[in-house]
Amino acid sequence: MKKLLLSSIAFVFLLTSCGSKTKGELVGVQGKKWYPEKPYGMELIPRGSFIMGKSEEDQAKVLNAPTKTVTVRSFYMDDTEITNSEYRQFVEWVKDSITRTKLAILADELGIGPEEGGIGDFVFKDADTTKASVYDKYMLDNYSGMGETGFEGRALNKDENLIWDVSEYPDEYYTEVMDSLYIPEEESYNGQRTIDVTKLKYKYSWMDIEAAARSSRKENKSRKDFIRHEELEIYPDTTVWIRDFEYSYNEPMHNDYFWHDAYSEYPVVGISWKQAQAFCNWRTKHKNDDQKSKGKQFVNKFRLPTEAEWEYAARGGIEGGTYPWGGPYVISDTGCFMANFKPQRGDYAADQALYTVEAKSYEPNDFNLYNMAGNVSEWTNSSYDPNSYEYVSTMNPNGGDGSNERKVIRGGSWKDVAYFLQVSTRDYEYADSARSYVGFRTVQDYMGEEDSTR
The missing domain is CATH 3.90.1580.10 (paralog of FGE (formylglycine-generating enzyme))
Incomplete structure (x- = not known):
């Protein structure tokens, strides 16, 4: 029985060796072929x-x-x-993200879902934050410009188009959110509704590599000590x-x-x-x-x-x-x-x-x-x-x-x-x-x- 077991192990090893593409040579880790685009x-x-x-x-x-x-x-x-056009794309993205975040938060707080329509169409798509990857959470946590909301890591519903025409607002809750984005009526003139641009904030994080590289080991600083957080009007x-x-x-x-x-x-x-x-x-x-x-x-x-x-x-x-x-x-x-x-x-x-x-x-x-x-x-x-x-x-x-x-x-x-x-x-x-x-x-x-x- 012992001889049979040893023979089986040797046979498996032989098959594995014959099937190896590297043949035991040092060929490096084979990653994806990199084709950068201009x-x-x-x-x-x-x-x-x-x-x-x-x-x-x-x-x-x-x-x-x-x-x-x-x-x-x-x-x-x-x-x-x-x-101006390229920078407006940035501004529009921030405005879109903040609006969808506000709509999703209110819908969640009111317990309104897609089946009820209106603001419910903009409810968070992924209520289970455990399913979000580290990358997803990073991206979701860092663009709202709304500070801590308690809803970090929740995926926004970007499949629904936002409605900007006042006459087409679907319900009073949607109206409430949209009105919060505009300057107060008493500050408006000539009948114009203007977005309150002070609310268009972008939040992001970055790592200060130079500071980390120059830091002495005796300082005993961890990686998080060099992560910087920024939030500003854009x-x-x-x-x-x-x-x-x-x-x-x-x-x-x-x-x-x-x-x-x-x-x-x-x-x-x-x-x-x-x-x-x-x-x-x-x-x-x-x-x-x-x-x-x-x-x-x-x-x-x-x-x-x-x-x-x-x-x-x-x-x-x-x-x-x-x-x-x-x-x-x-x-x-x-x-x-x-x-x-x-x-x-x-x-x-x-x-x-x-x-x-x-x-x-x-x-x-x-x-x-x-x-x-x-x-x-x-x-x-x-x-x-x-x-x-x-x-x-x-x-x-x-x-x-x-x-x-x-x-x-x-x-x-x-x-x-x-x-x-x-x-x-x-x-x-x-x-x-x-x-x-x-x-x-x-x-x-x-x-x-x-x-x-x-």
Whole structure:
């Protein structure tokens, strides 16, 4: 019997060995084949080195950009500034999510289900939170912008279309929820119902990798000590058109610029650095929700470019150029201005634009990026320190400092003189400030090309 047992074990081992695909060799863990796609609306900026800083005369004598040869890795960058239309997609998503959350909570509290119709059509789809994955709970817990509700981890019903027409509200409970989203009647005028934008908040979490990496083991900190939680209003500050310019009539821009279809393809402004960061988080989540639904691997995060990445991309591969098109002139050989800025004293319209222009205006640089000079200045991920060029690394340099609220902006804007359009000129704004002349564009780290043979 013992011999028979040993023979059986040997036979099974033999079969297992013969059937092995690795034949005992070290072949590594076989994961899914990775076929990254080029992100929509982005251009691949190939890795390379360049001389960062003021290689030409420092006319302003600020002495904050001494030349330094640095190298950056490959990355994707939006070919235009983020537009009003694109940012409105973020705002609409937040509004939709908050509305559905409020409807679902009230329906749950009232014990109304889909069989009763009305607000019951928007009841939570998954009442059993134990069925939600860690990813599901993370996504559900972090978008409501309503603080702690006690309903975290409950899946919203997104199959039903929201009803915004007052005359079509299905019941009084639905009306109650919708009315809570609008400003009070006594604050309305001209019969207009306006959403209370202060209620449009986005909540998310992120991990401070740099702080964690620099933390001493003696501090005995756990992973949770480096997880940061953010919650902020995400609607653009449209009052910037009034506050930025005293004794100037800019009321039409305040009233219409962000929401009207006439300005859909214009760069969004009135966005703080913190709001731009929130947009990057949402864009990553929005894409990965789709990846998850298709069973695909997640993409890496969208983010703001570092100061070095921005300058490298703006140069478009032209070494030593003054402007994205090379330079040193801002007028083409046909006599046309090359960007949207303030070309002459008080003459904002000499370049065929008064305020901003559409994001795809003028000629792109050699990396096919539009308006890297002029139109709107752009937020970067880097903190501003006049001496940062002296100490940042020569490999993927970044003057990141969480305690420094001054953030670098680059590229100059429609209200700036030509000096600020130069690819090496540095400027800054505070992270919580918003301006009528500051926007942003996003980047994503490069992880390989899509397989063209598929």
